[in-house]
Amino acid sequence: MSKTKIKFLISAGPTRERIDPVRFISNRSSGKMGYALAEAAIAADCEVVLVAGPVALQPPTGLENLVEVESAAEMAREIRGEAPSADIIVMAAAVADYRPVSVSSEKLKKNGEDLILRLEPTEDILAALGADREGDSPMLVGFAAETDNILENAKGKLLRKNLDWIIANDVSKPDSGFQSDSNAAVMMSKTGAKLRFPLMDKKKLACEIVDALIRQYSGFKSETTL
Ligand code: PMT
Numbered sequence: 654m655s656k657t658k659i660k661f662l663i664s665a666g667p668t669r670e671r672i673d674p675v676r677f678i679s680n681r682s683s684g685k686m687g688y689a690l691a692e693a694a695i696a697a698d699c700e701v702v703l704v705a706g707p708v709a710l711q712p713p714t715g716l717e718n719l720v721e722v723e724s725a726a727e728m729a730r731e732i733r734g735e736a737p738s739a740d741i742i743v744m745a746a747a748v749a750d751y752r753p754v755s756v757s758s759e760k761l762k763k764n765g766e767d768l769i770l771r772l773e774p775t776e777d778i779l780a781a782l783g784a785d786r787e788g789d790s791p792m793l794v795g796f797a798a799e800t801d802n803i804l805e806n807a808k809g810k811l812l813r814k815n816l817d818w819i820i821a822n823d824v825s826k827p828d829s830g831f832q833s834d835s836n837a838a839v840m841m842s843k844t845g846a847k848l849r850f851p852l853m854d855k856k857k858l859a860c861e862i863v864d865a866l867i868r869q870y871s872g873f874k875s876e877t878t879l
Pocket of ligand 1: 665666681682683684685686687725744745746747748749750775776777778779780794795796797798799810822824830831832833
């Protein structure tokens, strides 16, 4: 059977890295940006797999494949499993960069002393996908959550992680980035193209990003299958 729909693999939300049975390290991602992207891709008649960390959102209408995960390691495993069949991978999740070296099986007791937590880096999921790229690998799109030198830092991630596009996101303002209903972004390609999206509702921004990626995809496909 010939494949007709473009398949998006999208990640959303935070990850949680356990300390003990009742505590974890996480971040402020609500999942709204990633869920809005999934909704926009479904509306554009694409197939969508959404891999989501713990969020308090209703699954997008029409989504058939929602994979719920907790930790960075679980997200890495699910993304790796789905990646080979995807056409476009968009990592909107705020994956924890560090996790506790050891997880206590019992609730840690308070004893009045300082508690020192030793952390180790998690796998960088996107960087690993970028490093493993072969001829016809999926189009790779990252988000860069930045508070300073936004475009410069985002460009660094685009190049270091071997991506096709990066979406630079200023997360220092209350009306954009984490948790807000609105967002502003600059999409940059490895070939130097730039698309600027002013502050708008996250759902509208998601439609603009998905439209841009679908437009770019046919050119990308012909380049990578040469
Ligand atoms: O969820 P919301 O509340 O709507 O907020 C949206 C958002 C701010 C979370 C989103 O727009 C966003 O910017 N997501 C990326 C957050 C992030 O982790 O950025 P980063 O600059 O630290 O990471 C760069 C890229 O590498 C990201 O695509 C990230 O998913 C990926 N990454 C990071 C760490 C890691 N261990 N593995 C990864 O794959």
